[in-house]
Amino acid sequence: MNYIIKPGKNLAAVSDTVKAENHKHWMLQLFLSCAGNLDINVEGKEISCKCIVVDMAARHEFKTGEKVHFTILMEPTTETARQIRRDFLENKPYFILPGETADRLQKQINGILGTMNKDNLLGFIDGVYEIFHTGKSLPDFDVRIYELLKLLEACKYDQGKYNLRYFSDKLSLSPSRLAHLFKEQTGIPLKSYMVLNKLLRAYTVLFEGSNITQAAMAAGFDTPAHLARTNRDMTGMSASGILKDSEFLKVFF
Structure with a gap:
């Protein structure tokens, strides 16, 4: 089953049926396994981790393998996406979230899975964004x-x-x-x-x-x-x- 939500300009989903062939797009994407590690290929590299952010235009391939996963597709001109690119990705194709942070996110998302309450899911998504808000100001666009x-x-x-x-x-x-x-x-x-x-x-x-x-x-x-x-x-x-x-x-x- 796929539960899909659109908070603002972004898209988020909880799913156990994703099978995405090798592709790239112009959004940032966060992947979070709801239990154990996820396996993902980014730019030809096989990676096993609990939570990862893939940069826009980075080729990646991902399958849930019937395990439940959470993902957010972030519109690249949003504040969160811009801060991730500048302060975490730093011109690299992906960023793996530290174990303690990933463990906390797994615990939180598992508390939501039973009911898939929309408000609780939106609160969780806001909490994910907060991880990447460093307090450092971003330059204004022209x-x-x-x-x-x-x-x-x-x-x-x-x-x-x-x-x-x-x-x-x-x-x-x-x-x-x-x-x-x-x-x-x-x-x-x-x-x-x-x-x-x-x-x-x-x-x-x-x-x-x-x-x-x-x-x-x-x-x-x-x-x-x-x-x-x-x-x-x-x-x-x-x-x-x-x-x-x-x-x-x-x-x-």
């Missing part, structure tokens, strides 16, 4: 990047507007200058981030009870097959596989 992020979040995914030219005109920059500035500030190619943004929008629509076809149209994908292909490329799993036997724990903000 104001035009903040404006771009607002435009992307508010965009209705109309094909005439959801393109680089539209956003660059809105910000009075050339497309190449905007793309360069975004990559410089975030470390992410702008076109890749725009695809990620659409995929997260599709997940939001699915959370609202729509089917894959409706989610594809709402998020600006050409066809449901386009959404399914993008999802597999970025998660290593089929959309139907993610939805099968899944329960969506809705969160309202």
Whole structure:
């Protein structure tokens, strides 16, 4: 069974059915085994640990093997993701959480598994974020990047507007200058981030009870097959596989 929740811009799940082929995506991902160690391959290296954070764009392969695991996919422009990249990953493809911290997280998540109470799970996720908040301030993005992020979040995914030219005109920059500035500030190619943004929008629509076809149209994908292909490329799993036997724990903000 998959329990999936979307706290803000991020995605989290408790599952015993994950089978993700070798892939990479533009989100950070934390994996936590609910008992013992998990086995994961990151950039060709086999790793056994209790809890690990994999950097965006790092190739990885993971299978739950019918053991229950918890995972968070973190949108890369969020404060938590940025702090992890700067203060913990430090340009490395992964960071393994220390044993004492991992033990505490395992104990906490196991206290939630019996009921899968939404509020308790959200509280646990907030506690995970707190581990990475070092108190060291992050540099501000260029104001035009903040404006771009607002435009992307508010965009209705109309094909005439959801393109680089539209956003660059809105910000009075050339497309190449905007793309360069975004990559410089975030470390992410702008076109890749725009695809990620659409995929997260599709997940939001699915959370609202729509089917894959409706989610594809709402998020600006050409066809449901386009959404399914993008999802597999970025998660290593089929959309139907993610939805099968899944329960969506809705969160309202």
